[in-house]
Every structure is written in C-alpha cells, then in structure tokens.
Amino acid sequence: MTTAAPLRRTLPGGLRLVALDRPGTRLAALALRIPVGSAGEGPREQGLAHVLEHLVVRCSLGGAADRVAAATSREYTLYKALVRHHDIVATATLLAAAFAPLCVTEAELADELATIRTERAQRTADPRWRLQEALFAALWEGTGHAHPTLGDPGVLARCTPALVRDLHAAWYRPQDATLLLVTDRPERHADAIAEAAAGLPRPAAPGPRPVAGRPGRDLVERPVMAQVPAGNRQAVGFAFTRPPEPGAAAPEALARRVVRTAGGLDIQHLELRDRSCTWIMVAANGPRQAAVAVARALAGVHDTLLGADGPYRLRTDALVPELRSAHAVQAMADRAVWLGADAALAWPARLTAVTAPEAARCVARWSGQLDSCGDGPEQS
C-alpha cells in the first residue's frame, strides 16, 4: 500500500506543489488546480471563467491541447495531463504558463466563443445536463453557484480581448493555485520543477480577486426537486447537500455504487469546498411517481445493506469497482484534487474499512432528505 506522506513545497511565484508517490508506475499525472470557477463570477461575468479556460489552452498552452485536458467547474479550473516520466518537468512548465499574461487576438476570442456556443448547443440538447443545471439553480438560488459554468450567452457576446486579459490577470494567480503530481518517487522531479517555475513570466499587476455569491459555510440548503421534459416523459431529479464531515466520503462513494447497481438509480455527486452535493435523476411521468420510485429503490438498497447479504453486496457491487483503479495515477490525482492529497493516499484503506451498516446510513440519510424535497421548479 502507498504510505509515503505527500511532498508539499512552495515554488517560486507562490505556486504550491503537492506530490504523491505511486511506486512502480511508468506514468505521471499532473493537475493544475486554479481556484477560479463559475461560482466566483459576478452577474456580468457569468461564463467568463470557462472562456478563460478555453483561451488559456489555446493561447498560453499553445499546441498542447493534445496533452492537456481542461475543465471549468463551479469552484475550480483544472488543467490535467498524463505523461511519461521524461515529460514531467516540461509538462509542469507548460501548465505553469497558464499564469503568463494572456495574449489573445479578436480572431482567437471569436473562434473560442463560437466553439463554446457549439458546446452549449450540444449540452442543452441533453436532458440530463438540463436537469442537473435546474437542480443546481434551485439548490443555490441567489448565489454564484446557481448559474451554469457555460454562463450567460449575453455576457459572452459582450466579451472582448481586453476584458479577458484583465480578468485573467486578476484571477489567475500562482499563489492561489496548486500543482498536483502523482508518479513514482516524485521527489526526483521537485527541484527541476522549482527551477522551471523560477523562470516563468509573472502576471502583470494582479487586481483584487472576485468574491461573488458563494453560499456561506453555515448555509444548509433545503433539498430540492426539479424536472425537465425528456421525450414523452419527464426527467426528474432530487438534490441535497451536506456540510463537510470527516470520513464521510468513502462510505458515500460505496453507497452510491450500491444504489446504482442494486437500486438501478442514476446517482451523482459533486464535492465542493465546504459542502458535498448528491443528486438522483430518473425518467418518470411526473415528480410524484419519481419520488415514489426513488424512495422505493433507496429503501430496497437500505434493506439489502442491512440484510445477511449486505457485506457481500458491499464488497462485490461497490468495493471491487471502487478499488479497481485506486492505484491508477490519474484516479489518484483526481481524488487529490477533490478530497485532498492525504485522503487520496488513504483512499484504499478507507474504502476497505467501510461496513455495510455505514453505507446503509448514507442511504437512509438520502431517503430522509428525499422526503424534504417538495415541489421544485418546472423547467422547459
């Protein structure tokens, strides 16, 4: 089992390097996590964190789109790469170029905005995406978390190269960001990465960071229901959050697996800075029918987990698939992004320690929250 503590180091410019050892692997996963997401956007900025992500890949990491996968979420923008050992330093240097002043032309901006319009058209054609966004909008109404990462088409239409340059200078700051590295003996590469980081251009005159509409840590959101049309039926969803709870991630991960396999439900999960969000989506004739179906399925899973077969089902339905890729470097890096480096290293041990009654308690909590969902908004 991997046990070495994560290596933590502050690089020149303030970028934090967090490295996890995965002995014996030929690969290295790198992830640059920048705390810039749609939740930090003001009303006239909705969608610009995502625009920046596109432009950084295109203009600052030029030619690296084949190596770097980028994604913008509510709270972070993430640039990821999976490489072999000999490419680690070059890739870290490349990722750190995300902080260099953004040079973007009118044509490049127009091009990426057109691509984002295509992306929006594709996503909005999918009822699951529409339902998910309807749930988030209801759950976090009035906060920066409510609007989709893809943003407001009106805002994007008014976007200019000067605006994105200024936003990039204000939002992309190395001292706020973390570079995660998962590979075999990562300490071998730390000095070279630090050396490369020292030569990076510095962002020009960073402005104040936006702090827009985050739900407060103490805010306990009311569980919500939402529905959108999906062919001849409705896609109905139920969403609920919980505040941070040490040790809750592993039992919930296994409980979700059992709910999917034994309950046949589409259950999703999003880990945020100070809350964890779970949502369940079903196709039904309406909310009442959906609620009954979900309640029945959750009750069945709960009973299964507490029955004689519970420990067996937990192992075969949940533990085995969850452990399957636990030592894969990309999966380790992903967990480090969302749960932290220590939790990522301890993940297999935590999973193995979960009992069927613990997983059943997670399912019981979701059942309880389902009862409080009420009638949500209907979206078209």
Add this chain to the structure above:
Amino acid sequence: MTGPRRIALPGGAVLVTAAPPAAEAPPPLVAAATLAVPLAGAGRAAALAAPLAAFGWARSVTALARRAGAAVRAEPVTTADFTGLTLETPAEEARALGRLADWFAELPHHPPPSAVPAGAPTAEHHSDPLRRALFGSGHRYAIGHDERSEYLASRSPEGIHADAAGLLGRAPVVALSHAAPATVDALAAALSAAVFRPAPATVPLPARPPVSRTLPAGPGRAWYLLGTAGVPLASPAKYALHVAWAVAGGRGGLLDRSLRRGRALTYSLAAFSREFAEGGYCMCAAACEERVAAEVAERVRAVLQGLAEEAIAPGLLEPAKEQLIVRGHQALETARGTTERLVGYEVAGVPAATAADYAAHIARVTPGQVRDAFRWCLDPPGHPYRRKGEAP
C-alpha cells in the same frame, strides 16, 4: 520483469497469465480473470445473442460464486471477436478466481436469466453504417445496434440461451492477472478436464474503399462519419495506422485545427483506427450543425488527402506517438484492463507479449509510414484513388 505466460491446455483451452507487477509497485488491490469464447464462425444468431448471453453467464456465475461464499464480481464482456465475462475480486481473495472454470462448466445446466434487460450493449453506435459498408452486411463485424436490439427484443431468455448454447462448447481463452501459482494450477487443471471444440481459424477480410454518411442527431444537428479500411490486430501495419489517426484526430490534431479553429464547425470530434481478429476499420466522427455538414465533410477529406500526399512534420508526429504510448500504459493500469487485453490478443492470434511491446513499436513509426497509411486507407488495393473534392 517476466512477461505474460501462455499455457495451451490439453482440452483446447488456453490460459494466459499476466506479467507480475513491478517489484516496487504497491500490492494489487483487485485481482481479475477474463474468460473469452471466440465468435469467429459462430453464426449470426449466436453473434447477435452474445452480449445478452454473456449477461446471463455473468449473472449465473455471480450466483454460483455467492453460493460458494466467494466475493466475486462477474461482468459480461463482449467484443466483435469474443464474448465472455470478467471476474474481479479483492486481491486477498484471488484464489477464488481458480474456480472460474468450474463455474463455466456449470453454465449449460444453469437456467437463463428470467428478465432480458432493455436495449443491447453497444460502444460504437455511430460506426454501425460504416461497418456495414466496410465489412459487408453478412459479417458479424457489421452487426449494429438496431439489428441487435430488434433481434433481442424478439427472443425469450430461453431463446437467447439456445442461441448461445453452442458457444459454451468452444475452446475458451482465459487470462488471469497476478495470481499465486496454486490459483493458476487450479484453473489450468479445471480447464484441462474438459474437451472443447476449437474455434475456426480467422480469415482476413479484403479491404474496401472509404465510405461516408451524414446522420441526423437531433433538431438541426448531424453527425458526419467517414470510415476507411483498417487492418487485423495481428498486422504490423496497425502501429502506423494508430499514429496516423492520432495525428489526424484528438484535441489539437489536424482535424481539430481544420474544423474548430477559424470555423468552430464542431465541438465533438473523434478519429481512430480499430483492429479486430479478421480485419479493421478507421473512422472519423464529427458532430455539427446540419447546415454545415457538407463543409465538415469537405474539410475532413481535405485533411486526410493532405496527410496522404506529404510526409508529416516530426513536430506533429512525436506528440501523437507519445499520446498513444501513454494511453497504452494507462489501459494496463487495472487488472481487468490487462486480462481483457490479453484475451483479445490471444483470440486474434497475437502473442500476449506483444501488449508489452506496444510502446517500442509506436516509437519506431516514421513520417513516411504515416503518409503511406493514409494512402492505403483512402485507396486500398483494387480501388481507384480519389482526388481532393471527389465524393467517395
């Protein structure tokens, strides 16, 4: 490090064991075994029923394992060349995998599943019309989602069981991830106890000319699809084809540059080559607005034609190779990824050790080989070479 080991057993079955993990690697968390029954020459009904039959086998093996007190997860696995199942278990219980052959032997006497799940599993729905054109509609490689769904919907569980009954007598290929010698011996002994019918030899298919289709994809939207000939898994030409299509496809690839940059014609784009035991195909798929489908088609053809005419610059070649090598290593990071790769190779008659040599072969591909690969795709022997702008 020692490589995979192939053991030909007296009754016709083959057992392949994976190479042990690197000495310094953490102990494996999950152990896996994959059992594959070759589909070559199995007949249309068996090939159509294969995914659902495998689903039934997995359910039966799950029940048998449960009865034996083994914490084994069984999942169906079906490709164009084989059907079967993969068993996974926590690594400390890996010896349970030694019972796989016993459970497999019981399947003919095990009742079929009482419920047929809706739909048919399919991973490459968009390639259906291309595969029909490239392989001929009578070949099992041409079986598509619609044909399979229609067939399965018309069959009872007993009918599916009957369709696939003959498959259970065929010599299986079994691959085992890092297991103790006692587990390997137990599995080998159990597999040797039965006498199986050998699967017919695979017959390489002739290459056909490129085909393209534009399919509706919702209001105002379309998929533009282009398919070309490919090569069988055993062909050494596959490495150049992999590199060639990696240069063309992917984020930042030449198709991406032509279709997205400046025109934003697509957001979803895929291009790849796929090899089976008897043949292969290459494909490009681009999601776009219906009104620009013709422009997408024109640009795709222009990019491929350009690649067939001039040797590619090393600056484009090396990143594409590196991507493939990384993906090759990534595919073998899990126990089941390894066992499913090993049975696929064995069914196609490719030495298991080839899986470990993938990176070296890819690294040796030259710009000229990439150009020749595209020339061959666009103009396989016996078919006229098309010039830029000509419709296939």
